[in-house]
Amino acid sequence: MPELRRDPVTERWVIISEERRGRPSEYRPAEEFAPLAHCPFCPGHEAQTPPTLLSTPGPAGWQTRVFANRFPALRVEARSGITSTELYGHSDGLGAHEVMVESPLHSDDYASMDAAALLAVLTGWQSRVRDLSRDERLAHATIFKNAGAQSGATLSHPHSQLIATPIVPPAVLDRMEGAARFWRRTGHCVYCAMALEAESSGARLVWSDAQAVVFCPYAPRVGFECIVSPRQHESQFEQASEAVLAGVAGAMSRLFGALREALPRVSYHLSIQTAPLRSAPSASDHWYLEVLPVLSRHAAFEMASGMNIVSTAPETAAAYLRERLPGTQ
Numbered sequence: 001m002p003e004l005r006r007d008p009v010t011e012r013w014v015i016i017s018e019e020r021r022g023r024p025s026e027y028r029p030a031e032e033f034a035p036l037a038h039c040p041f042c043p044g045h046e047a048q049t050p051p052t053l054l055s056t057p058g059p060a061g062w063q064t065r066v067f068a069n070r071f072p073a074l075r076v077e078a079r080s081g082i083t084s085t086e087l088y089g090h091s092d093g094l095g096a097h098e099v100m101v102e103s104p105l106h107s108d109d110y111a112s113m114d115a116a117a118l119l120a121v122l123t124g125w126q127s128r129v130r131d132l133s134r135d136e137r138l139a140h141a142t143i144f145k146n147a148g149a150q151s152g153a154t155l156s157h158p159h160s161q162l163i164a165t166p167i168v169p170p171a172v173l174d175r176m177e178g179a180a181r182f183w184r185r186t187g188h189c190v191y192c193a194m195a196l197e198a199e200s201s202g203a204r205l206v207w208s209d210a211q212a213v214v215f216c217p218y219a220p221r222v223g224f225e226c227i228v229s230p231r232q233h234e235s236q237f238e239q240a241s242e243a244v245l246a247g248v249a250g251a252m253s254r255l256f257g258a259l260r261e262a263l264p265r266v267s268y269h270l271s272i273q274t275a276p277l278r279s280a281p282s283a284s285d286h287w288y289l290e291v292l293p294v295l296s297r298h299a300a301f302e303m304a305s306g307m308n309i310v311s312t313a314p315e316t317a318a319a320y321l322r323e324r325l326p327g328t329q
């Protein structure tokens, strides 16, 4: 059974889930994906995955399909509740871990999928988050994607994942506390402020329209880090209207078209940064999508200091991406 453990110094929680060691390509050299004779995510192989929880219609019978992860990091059957000793905190590995196959096409990716296909991914996840938020034992849902052999992905067929946790993850708490501090100091949402500044200065802006702004953050953690921020100020992804999601999908389509030209075949990590489940609307917090390309391995200094060394300035990255936006070459 997976479990959660709390570090007594940093008070950060970790998930211990040894069951995931049995995944198909774990410990395989990460340089390239091994060719799979039978991809479990391709149409016609639905019986090789757990049963479908949600699907959207498409030419192959479905456009997107969601099911429980066969190697879950956390499980809904676990008991809830945190026990603490003087030194450590512990909780059973309660949670949910789901997979979405994002396209019936094995070789699709976000650059080749159009805005309608990207919107089907966002609306599919939104409906799963709305469903899971009814389970009061769950505190937060993280939607994320590992794409490419260097990202830790184990299958190349386009897919993303959701992990719902019984605690609010430390990175989310840190982000919300930082945004609240900025709001107390200035009376503004820091994410709205960063998007507006990117647009007015232009230096770190990749693309914007009436619905969304794409920019490289001022102090990125990795080269070519990008944020896709809906213009509508809203703290929860699951509350966003279809029009807002369509705007984000259109912006993603532009960004991934530019990334394909700028960094061909780059691996990346993507996540939706959003407020805890069932939380009240917040003036200081703002949901968005972040993309972290995998361009270098973090080394001892980064691990020891928590300070990343980034070799491409965000102004350079944004200019490079702007020149490669689809339809502008």
Ligand SMILES: [Zn+2]
Binding pocket: 039, 040, 041, 042, 105, 106, 157
């Ligand atoms: Zn496939």
Ligand SMILES: [Zn+2]
Binding pocket: 189, 190, 191, 192, 193, 232, 233, 234, 285, 286
């Ligand atoms: Zn905002």
